[in-house]
Amino acid sequence: MAVQPKMKKAIFLVWLLLVPAGMWFTFQTFPPHFSGQWLHIFAFLTLTSIVAIMPMVINNTPIFLIQWVSLATFLSFGLFVEMIFAQAAVILLLLRLRIQKEQYFRIPLNLIMFFLVSFLSGVVYYSLGGQTGPNLINDPHSLWLAAVYALVNYSLNQVIITFYLYFIYKSKESYFGKDFIVETITTFITLPLGFVLYMFYNQEGLLALLFVAIPFASLSIIFKLYYSSEKINEYLQKAAEIGHQMAERLEVNGVIDLFIQKLSEMLPVDYAYIFDVVNEDELQLVRRIECGARVQTEIAKFKKNEGISGVVWNKQKGYLYNSKKEWKSYSKGFVPADAESILAVPIVRNKNVIGVLMLASKRKRAYEKSQLMIVDILCSYFAVAIENAKHYELTKTQSERCALTKLYNYRYFEKVLNEEFDKLFQFERKVLSLIILDIDHFKAVNDTYGHQSGNEILSELAARLSKLVGSRGTVARYGGEEFVVLLPEANKEEAFQMAEMIRQAIANWPFTLHQSLELTQQQIKITASIGVATAPEDAEDALALVRHADRALYVGAKRAGRNRVAEYSTC
Structure with a gap:
C-alpha cells in the first residue's frame, strides 16, 4: 500500500x-x-x-x-x-x-x-x-x-x-x-x-x-x-505444488514463465534472471524479468567465477546478499542500480550445474535463509521440468518436421488444414487458400548432379519459401519435390500473387550445389509449377481443397508448359 x-x-x-x-x-x-x-x-x-x-x-x-x-x-x-x-x-x-x-x-x-x-x-x-x-x-x-x-x-x-x-x-x-x-x-x-x-x-x-x-x-x-x-512447512507445501504444476507444462518457455510467476508470488521479486550453462565454461542469460516484464537484451556470456552467477556456478551453492554493498564488487553491471537484496541459486540436475537462478529485490534484507533453502528445492523441480520439456519439444519437432528441410511434414500440415477448415465452418475464418508447388524435371536434376545435390536444392527451396511466407501462413513439405503453403484469410487473388512471387524466387535466382557429382561448386537454375485453390469458393472440405489445388498444378501449370502459376477452375 x-x-x-x-x-x-x-x-x-x-x-x-x-x-x-x-x-x-x-x-x-x-x-x-x-x-x-x-x-x-x-x-x-x-x-x-x-x-x-x-x-x-x-x-x-x-x-x-x-x-x-x-x-x-x-x-x-x-x-x-x-x-x-x-x-x-x-x-x-x-x-x-x-x-x-x-x-x-x-x-x-x-x-x-x-x-x-x-x-x-x-x-x-x-x-x-x-x-x-x-x-x-x-x-x-x-x-x-x-x-x-x-x-x-x-x-x-x-x-x-x-x-x-x-x-x-x-x-x-x-x-x-x-x-x-x-x-x-x-x-x-x-x-x-x-x-x-x-x-x-x-x-x-x-x-x-x-x-x-x-x-x-x-x-x-x-x-x-x-x-x-x-x-x-507452508513453503515446502507450495514448493511441492509448484513442482507438480511445472511437470505438467510441456514447453520450455511455459515452464520458465510459470517458475518465475510462482517465485514472484512467494517472494519479494523485483528482478529475476535465469542463466543457462552453454558449455563447460560459459553461462548465458536466457530470461530477464524486470518489474514483472520480460526484457529482451543482448548480454555477454559469463565465465566461471565471473559475476554473481559465475561465483554461484563455480561454488555450486546458493548465496544470499542482504544489501548492495555485499555483492557490488562481484556484479558485472547488468543488475539495476536500485537492487539491494540478491538471492542466487544453482540449478542442478544429476549433480551437474545446468544453470543459475538469480532473484533481486529493491528492499534490503528482503530474503531469509529459509527462503534460500526453499528456492534451492524449487530449482531442483525446475531442472527436472525443463529437461522433460526439452525432451518433449524435441520429440514433437521430430514428429512434425521434415528432417531434411526442417519444414513441417505432411502429418502436421494435415492437422493444421483440418483445424483451419473447422474455423471456416465456425465463421472464425472467412477464406482459406492453398498453394501446391512441384519442382519441374526434378528427376533430371538428381540424375545429372546426384541425389545429394537434389537434397541441397530441396533444403534451399524450403529456406526461400519460409522467408517469403513468414508468419502469413504455414509452409510444409508435401512429399518428394512437392511443397504446400496454407494461407488463412488470403483470397484467391492474394494467394495467386504469393504463388507468383514464389515462382519468380525459384526461377530467377540460381541454386548453389556444393556436393554435386562434378566435385565442384555449381549453380543451376530450376523452375516450379504451382497450383492455387481457395475455400469455400473452390472446395467445401479439406480433401477437396487439396485435390483442386493439385488439379490446378498438373492441369493448369504442368500441361500448359511448366514454370507457371494456375488457379483452380471448374471449366
Missing part, C-alpha cells in the same frame, strides 16, 4: 507540531510519580525494550504486545513515564523490523498514534478518579478503573489503526480479518500479565520483573520458532 509523498510530509509535520508539545503539556499536567527510583525506571525500560524487539510475527504481521508492560508502567509511575516508554518502544520495534527509507514515515506515524492512545486513555483514567500507584488488591474500585484504562487504551489503538488504513494507506480490505482477531486474542490474554506485574512489583519490587519477564521472553521465542517452522 503506497502512501503519497504529500501525505508523508504531512505526517512529519503533524508529529512535529503535536508530539513534542503534547509531551511537554503532559509533563506539566501529569508529572511523573517517582522519587529517586532510577534503577526501577531503568528496569521497566529494559523490560519494555525486550518486549519491543521481540514481536510475535503471525501471518507476516508483527504483533506488538506492549500493552501489558505499558499498563504496569502507567500504574506504577504515571502517564508521562508510560508515554516516554511507549515512544521508545515504537522506535525500537521499527528499527528491529528494519524498515526501508521509503517507509521512514511510519516512525512519526506510529509515534503520533501511541502518543494519542497514551494521552487520551490516561486522561480518561484520571478523569474517572484514578490515581498513580493504586492498591488493586484491597480496592476493587481501583481495579475496575485500571481495567477501564486498559480497555480504552486498546479501543483507541484499534480506532486509530482503522483510520490510518482507510485514510492514509487507502486500503479497501476489511480491517476485521485474521490479523485483527489474532491481535485481539493475544492482547486480552497478555493484559492480565500487566495487572500481575504491577501487583507483584508492589509486593516484591524489582524481583517481580524477573519472574514475569523471563517467562514472557521464553514464550515469545517459542512463538517465533513455532511460526518459523509453520512458515517453512
Whole structure:
C-alpha cells in the first residue's frame, strides 16, 4: 500500500507540531510519580525494550504486545513515564523490523498514534478518579478503573489503526480479518500479565520483573520458532505444488514463465534472471524479468567465477546478499542500480550445474535463509521440468518436421488444414487458400548432379519459401519435390500473387550445389509449377481443397508448359 509523498510530509509535520508539545503539556499536567527510583525506571525500560524487539510475527504481521508492560508502567509511575516508554518502544520495534527509507514515515506515524492512545486513555483514567500507584488488591474500585484504562487504551489503538488504513494507506480490505482477531486474542490474554506485574512489583519490587519477564521472553521465542517452522512447512507445501504444476507444462518457455510467476508470488521479486550453462565454461542469460516484464537484451556470456552467477556456478551453492554493498564488487553491471537484496541459486540436475537462478529485490534484507533453502528445492523441480520439456519439444519437432528441410511434414500440415477448415465452418475464418508447388524435371536434376545435390536444392527451396511466407501462413513439405503453403484469410487473388512471387524466387535466382557429382561448386537454375485453390469458393472440405489445388498444378501449370502459376477452375 503506497502512501503519497504529500501525505508523508504531512505526517512529519503533524508529529512535529503535536508530539513534542503534547509531551511537554503532559509533563506539566501529569508529572511523573517517582522519587529517586532510577534503577526501577531503568528496569521497566529494559523490560519494555525486550518486549519491543521481540514481536510475535503471525501471518507476516508483527504483533506488538506492549500493552501489558505499558499498563504496569502507567500504574506504577504515571502517564508521562508510560508515554516516554511507549515512544521508545515504537522506535525500537521499527528499527528491529528494519524498515526501508521509503517507509521512514511510519516512525512519526506510529509515534503520533501511541502518543494519542497514551494521552487520551490516561486522561480518561484520571478523569474517572484514578490515581498513580493504586492498591488493586484491597480496592476493587481501583481495579475496575485500571481495567477501564486498559480497555480504552486498546479501543483507541484499534480506532486509530482503522483510520490510518482507510485514510492514509487507502486500503479497501476489511480491517476485521485474521490479523485483527489474532491481535485481539493475544492482547486480552497478555493484559492480565500487566495487572500481575504491577501487583507483584508492589509486593516484591524489582524481583517481580524477573519472574514475569523471563517467562514472557521464553514464550515469545517459542512463538517465533513455532511460526518459523509453520512458515517453512507452508513453503515446502507450495514448493511441492509448484513442482507438480511445472511437470505438467510441456514447453520450455511455459515452464520458465510459470517458475518465475510462482517465485514472484512467494517472494519479494523485483528482478529475476535465469542463466543457462552453454558449455563447460560459459553461462548465458536466457530470461530477464524486470518489474514483472520480460526484457529482451543482448548480454555477454559469463565465465566461471565471473559475476554473481559465475561465483554461484563455480561454488555450486546458493548465496544470499542482504544489501548492495555485499555483492557490488562481484556484479558485472547488468543488475539495476536500485537492487539491494540478491538471492542466487544453482540449478542442478544429476549433480551437474545446468544453470543459475538469480532473484533481486529493491528492499534490503528482503530474503531469509529459509527462503534460500526453499528456492534451492524449487530449482531442483525446475531442472527436472525443463529437461522433460526439452525432451518433449524435441520429440514433437521430430514428429512434425521434415528432417531434411526442417519444414513441417505432411502429418502436421494435415492437422493444421483440418483445424483451419473447422474455423471456416465456425465463421472464425472467412477464406482459406492453398498453394501446391512441384519442382519441374526434378528427376533430371538428381540424375545429372546426384541425389545429394537434389537434397541441397530441396533444403534451399524450403529456406526461400519460409522467408517469403513468414508468419502469413504455414509452409510444409508435401512429399518428394512437392511443397504446400496454407494461407488463412488470403483470397484467391492474394494467394495467386504469393504463388507468383514464389515462382519468380525459384526461377530467377540460381541454386548453389556444393556436393554435386562434378566435385565442384555449381549453380543451376530450376523452375516450379504451382497450383492455387481457395475455400469455400473452390472446395467445401479439406480433401477437396487439396485435390483442386493439385488439379490446378498438373492441369493448369504442368500441361500448359511448366514454370507457371494456375488457379483452380471448374471449366
